[in-house]
Amino acid sequence: MFTELSGGETKQQVREATEMPMSGVEHKRVKPPEAIASPVPSIRPQATGQSGASVTRTECPSPAFPDIPTRRPDMHECTRDGKSVPLKRPVVDERINTASSAFDLFCMSTSVRGMSKLRTGPRFLRTLWLVYVTSMTGLLITASVLMVLDYLNYDVTVHTRVLLDDRSPFPALTVCHHHPFSYEAAHLWRRNQILSPTKFNRYLRQTTLGMLSTADYRLYHFSLMFDTLNIYYQNLVPEDAVRLGHNTSIFWNCMRMVDYADIQFEHDCRLLTGYRIRQFSHPVYLNCHTFEPLTRRDSESITFFSLIVRMGPKESASPAEDHEQAFLPDIFEQAKGLRVAVHEAGSRPDLRKHGLHVEPGKLNEINYEPIRWKKMNTPRRPCLRPNETHQFRDLHVVYNYSQAECIELRKQEKIMANCGCIFMEMPRPKVPHIGLPYCANVMHNFTLDELVRRMGCLANHLMNVSQNSDIREACRPVCDYYDYASTISITKWRAQSWKIYWLRVQNMLLQELATAQAVCSDCRISDSPEFLRYKHYLSRESFSQLPNISELTELSPTGSIDQVIGQPSEQLKLDGDEFAYVVLKRKSDNTVEKYEKLVLSLPVLLSRLGGLCSLSIGLTAAFGVELIEFLYLLLERRRAGRRRKVKSTRRLQPIAEPTVGNTGFREHCNNRVDKGGITSECGDWKRQESDALAADPNSQISKMRSCDINSLLDSRQNLGRILDQCIRRIVSEALVEQRTAIKPYKSAACQTLRDNL
Structure with a gap:
């Protein structure tokens, strides 16, 4: 120097x-x-x-x-x-244990943007950097907390993609008649075995008249409010309601196609291979029928399913013999034809939500597009993978679990416990009886005070929003399920009566021959009456002329028309309004998949936090190592100071x-x-x-x-x-x-x- x-x-x-x-x-x-x-x-x-x-x-x-x-x-x-x-x-630096000394050491050890500027420079610059570091650190902490809270909320978005050549299970088809009463219903009413709608309407009017006579005006509109089909249903014995509705004989013919090649016709739909028919009771349509595949393998191979359905008996033209002089408020909902619903097999159909109207006398083609939903199981919104233990019962029919039906079932249980009755619109875990009737039952042990109490209790439970929210939280959604977006197209069906008749006869004869061959494998089939009837069908020159009753009677060995398989032409009702043709088919073999993904996943959260740290104070993952380094140096400095102090004391x-x-x-x-x-x-x-x-x-x-x-x-x-x-x-x-x-x-x-x- x-x-x-x-x-x-x-x-x-x-x-x-x-x-x-x-x-x-x-x-x-x-x-x-x-x-x-x-x-x-x-x-x-x-x-x-x-x-x-x-x-x-x-x-x-x-x-x-x-x-x-x-x-x-x-x-x-x-x-x-x-x-x-x-x-x-020895000289000991007395400032090594002070906060300022530790702060100086931290500023030298860290790479946080602006910290090193707090030790040197003019006061103005040090103050400027102090304001910057403080404000940016506060902004970083606030934004990070909000971002973490947003992540813990587990919000999801729905993404859609199309899976090509992905066979989904064929859905179930539920068929209900707008006119719910069968051919047998008129005979039951005529013999007074079951209460008819006309007599039920008369009972309501007489009860209302009695109320007005006693100056009791609480339900002066009783006869009008209760004169509906679903109220009539609730005043029937459950077994009688089943007897009044249609059975499987209402379906003339069923057909299914497998893998676009194998076709199966059946005159009795119960014989259709790979299918089952489940009948359930509905408060508006009485008996409805669900056609659903038995196994998943069968459902994936089906490409086409069709039904020919009869409309049932016509309404009586004679007022004296009409047993249905009732249901005046239902005039705005009364329709002719069918109400069908396409839904997942094993589930309870929701006719109000998924129902489609089928016009009689027309070809009604229902095309569906399968949609597979994949819910994300998150702590805030967990989902459920149901099994047999989660199934529920509606009267005598068992259905698979669904969130909507779980909510309805919980509501029904509360109504049954608090109101002492069963609400007909929800799943019914128990069969109604005198001790636990339907809420609108006015035929058994009826009093006006009891009816008013039921109606008030029912309204309270249906409108209790807080209670319903608790129930919704208890019922989890299903993680994986199918939904079927269906559209219907209607056109004129140009099928002729003789074609429908001979198709049905052919199916009957073939089934009869197969049964006879299975019963007696050693017998000569040419000597059996089944073969004679089938021979009569094969040797017929013209299908346009249908056989009459006498001709069919000659083919029967006993002469009884009941044993004749097939119906004579006189009993066929092939007018335009007497049948409906329903076709259910796939649009394609593709499947639309809708799956949920987190809006803010863990990698996205880390990426956003990293960008926020870099934008504010330049904080990186190395800050953790720098913090350890600072603690180590601070500890070592204090240890050295204590050692020098002890040495100084000794000397x-x-x-x-x-x-x-x-x-x-x-x-x-x-x-x-x-x-x-x-x-x-x-x-x-x-x-x-x-x-x-x-x-x-x-x-x-x-x-x-x-x-x-x-x-x-x-x-x-x-x-x-x-x-x-x-x-x-x-x-x-x-x-x-x-x-x-x-x-x-x-x-x-x-x-x-x-x-x-």
């Missing part, structure tokens, strides 16, 4: 180095105190021994520069006789009384000065030392001061190093303590050194 001790250029360089501003700290030249104002003794050559060899002098701290060596544990001190000995008391000698030349006391005073203040006893010692030096320049104190200065300024290199240490010391202390001006006692040492150069 210095190349020449004697010369104006070198001294000028030293003065410029000591006077330059340091990191924004205002440098003030302070006059050195009197204790160190005396001129520095000249540097004399070091004494040599007898051999003439130069003896190296160990550096000693100078009283004129108390601030420099007290921070250096490797420095030495001079005794009374001018000898240099190591300090017995520390008692401080002697304040006498002139006492180096231990001098070190004590220097430390007190370094802490920012000087006591009266230390000030007295300083003055005594200065007075002794002025009275006797050759005294022991003068020798010690000469020792100190000579040891510090022993060479040009030592002089440059000491001056550089002085400057750096002042700068670092001013930055750490955040002071705008250097203390006089710190700048005095460097100023004295500069003036004496």
Whole structure:
């Protein structure tokens, strides 16, 4: 640093180095105190021994520069006789355990954007960076909390894709008649075995008249409100309601196609291979029938299913014989034809939601598109994979689990428990009886007060939103299920009566021959009556002329028309409104899959958090390693400080009384000065030392001061190093303590050194 001790250029360089501003700290030249104002003794050559060899002098701290060596544990001190000995008391940095020291270490250890700017620079810039780091950290924490809460909500979105050449299970088809009464119903009403609609309407009018006669106007509209088909159904015995409805004989013919090649016709739909028919009781349509595949393998191979359905008996043209003079409010919903629904096999059909009207006398083609739903099982909205244990019962029919039916069943159980009746629109886990009737039953043990109580209780449970929300939470949706989006197209069917008849006869004869062959495998089939009837069919020249009753009777071995398989042409009702043709087919072999995905999945959450951290304060995954590094360095610093403190305590000698030349006391005073203040006893010692030096320049104190200065300024290199240490010391202390001006006692040492150069 210095190349020449004697010369104006070198001294000028030293003065410029000591006077330059340091990191924004205002440098003030302070006059050195009197204790160190005396001129520095000249540097004399070091004494040599007898051999003439130069003896190296160990550096000693100078009283004129108390601030420099007290921070250096490797420095030495001079005794009374001018000898240099190591300090017995190691220097301990008392600030290593403070919060500011830990903060400085953290700023140096972390890569967080802006943290390193908080230690250096002007106050304005440090304040600016502090505001930036604080605001960005607050923004980061707030946005991260909101993002995590959004993730824990587990919101999902529905994605759609088409699976090509993916055979889905063939759906079930439920068929109900708008006119629900069968041919047998009129005979039952005529024999008074079952209450007819006409008599039920008469009973309602008489009851209303009795209410008005007693001035009870609570249900003055009783006869109008209760004169509906579903109320009539609720006042029947469940077995009688089944007897009044249609049975499977209403279906003339069934056909199915497998893999676009194998076709099967059946005159009795119960014989259709791979299918089963389930009959259930409905409060509006009485008996409905569901055609559904038996197994999943059978359902995946079916491509086409058709039905020829009769419409049932016509309404009586004679008012005297009409047993259906009732149901006046139903005039707005009465229709002619069928009500069909396409739904998943094994499930309870919802005719209100999925029902389609089928026009009689027309070809009604129903095309469906299978939709596979895949729900996501999340903690907030869990789903269920049902099995046999989750099935429920509606009267005598068992259905598979569904969320909608689970909700309805829970409501029904509450109504049964609190109202003492069964609501006909929901699944009925128990068969109604006198002790637990339908809620609208007015025929058995009827009182007006009881009816009013039931209606009020029923309305309360149906309109209780909070209770219904609890039920919806208890019933989970199914994870995987199929839905069938169906469309119907109607056109004129140009089939002729003789074609329908002979197709039915052919199916009957073939089935009869197969049965006879199975019963008697050794018998000659040509001698059987089944073969004679089949031969009559095969040898017939024209199909346009249908056989009459007498012709069919001759073919029967006993002459009984009941044993004749087939119907004579006189009994066929093939008018335009007497039948309906229903076709159910796939649109394609493709399947539309709708599956749920999380809006904010874990990878997306991490990606967004990473972008937010990078945008705000530049926080990365390495911050975790930096935090560990900071804790490690902080712990090691505190451990080193404790070790030095223990060592200092062991080596520390008692401080002697304040006498002139006492180096231990001098070190004590220097430390007190370094802490920012000087006591009266230390000030007295300083003055005594200065007075002794002025009275006797050759005294022991003068020798010690000469020792100190000579040891510090022993060479040009030592002089440059000491001056550089002085400057750096002042700068670092001013930055750490955040002071705008250097203390006089710190700048005095460097100023004295500069003036004496």
